[in-house]
Amino acid sequence: MKTGFSGGLAIDVHSHVYPGRYVSLLRARDAVPRIVTRDGQDRMLILPGEDADASTSVGRPIGSEYWDGARKLLFMDRHGIAVSVVSPANPWLDFLPGAEAGPVATEINEDMEAFCAAGAGRLYGLGLLPVRDPVAAASELQRIGRLPHLRGAVIGSTGAGKGLDDPALDPVWAAAEREGLMIFVHPHYGLGNEALAGYGHAMPLALGFPFETTAAVARLVLGGAFDRFPGLRLMVAHAGGVLPYLAARLDACVAGDAHSPVRLRHQPSAYLPQMYFDAIGYQAPTLALLISLVGADRIMFGTDHPFFPPHVGNAELDTAEWHSPVAHRAVLRELGSEVEAAILRGNAMTIFGIDRIP
């Protein structure tokens, strides 16, 4: 590994993998999400309707950087990342009925465990769930808890189809709480896409993704999941969507609604400091706001690799400098060395039970 990275070695808690069997599944599909081959180049279409938006090229190139552990380690070496907590990228198994998804989830979670086990102590992981069948998802979480390199599971914004406040998901939260596993809430669908088209991928990713995450987590809070499962460990993608910016506005709008059906033990913003967040905020003022609401000890460095690649050919991806890790390191540098070290690696060691940096 190169040395001399500002702030020292990092642990990356937001890093994605498409395990081989998941890629095969996407290749076999004829609707989004799918992998298609155009002009000899595999391209992945994962955003709903993105093949219909003339302002985007068809999906994005996909290569072995999404499933090859050796390439993950090359990226980590290049950017001073000692350890990554990898998770399956969206859209997971949201598109499969629960009965079909159960055995697939088990296989893919075994793949995730094998991927991490081959990392010589540098890879930990999160699994995925057959989320449309919450009882099966709860069983799968329990199984994940027995896989030595896995630390929890990733979940989308729709849950079993009705949002994260769906009471049917209670067995999932109960299992996560009981096993002490992390649930990583990650966007996929975008929210408000009808108002975000026409400028390529930029607005759906920059705005629609955090809108979606925000709505999903707000529903979870307003529905009372944290009152029912106070030990639930939730990690929210992309610096919490935009819920941190709007936290007190949500409090005021709940309190100001004379007919509010919300019945919580605390005001909504009081649940934010129970959650965990990646540091994918792109600017120091965003991280500063998040820190002031939840504390610097709940925020962890992330890169979103292998999304947002540099504009080079696939062969150069392993040696090129990627914008995301460099930009996120630069943001942390502005926050002072103590906070920088905590967010770069210390917090992740504590939160994910990583006892040493190899």
Added chain:
Amino acid sequence: MKTGFSGGLAIDVHSHVYPGRYVSLLRARDAVPRIVTRDGQDRMLILPGEDADASTSVGRPIGSEYWDGARKLLFMDRHGIAVSVVSPANPWLDFLPGAEAGPVATEINEDMEAFCAAGAGRLYGLGLLPVRDPVAAASELQRIGRLPHLRGAVIGSTGAGKGLDDPALDPVWAAAEREGLMIFVHPHYGLGNEALAGYGHAMPLALGFPFETTAAVARLVLGGAFDRFPGLRLMVAHAGGVLPYLAARLDACVAGDAHSPVRLRHQPSAYLPQMYFDAIGYQAPTLALLISLVGADRIMFGTDHPFFPPHVGNAELDTAEWHSPVAHRAVLRELGSEVEAAILRGNAMTIFGIDRIP
């Protein structure tokens, strides 16, 4: 006026009025937006579909606090607000075809001028536009420029129906720039409402409104309006929606899209410091972030009156303490007395050309 308000007297740049002729128009309608009478109580339905959401009561009570200038002044007296810059509340004339809206806009803007003229130096205003006919809207803006108490106009997120990046709106931006008038971008429709239902008004107002504002202003920026009209004066509601939290993420997503159609002179976030913002952020960290991006001299106190009333009968509204002005004052107090004074009144005097506090 009561004295002894922490921080001193305020200028409120986000304060709403429904002029009498607008109320008559809403009473005569049979689709949202409309005013209905239920159990002897006038109720206003302005959010799309809100009468269909069983979790909300039907709309919200509406009384003369929305059109009576004397009651506006009582509210101002009660909360240490010396001057208000009042604007017609949503949804303005978005629902009227341009040809029909033109004469109505002229009448209502005359009403706004009369409303302010009766305020003994304490009321200034923004008008509304027949926005679905941008050429007529540009003419109306020019007329607004000749009304002594008006300082610009409010506009919704959809513009003439296709968003604020619609090139058809260029005559509106050109007229605003030429006349030095402020354009106040305000939400109405909400964005992502399908994911925000089930908890009363809280989520559409707390989240959907800022999502809508954010998408609208991002479109305006990405479409190049500030490159074509660098002197355009834009005030963005509710502390900028959430665009400030996501500003650098938007930059990164535009730069990271190899096929981006965006062609701007600067990166998107560089246009934020050209805009103006109200201070309706509900928490000090939100204002601190906004200040760090745009400077404290572009942010102005606002209340959103007469929305978010206290839970008292209509007769008590004039004497009760309202949460919004108290909460927003408390936030400013956390930012230090110099910033507090600038945001409470100094900035508004400069930006809106208010030469003295009566």
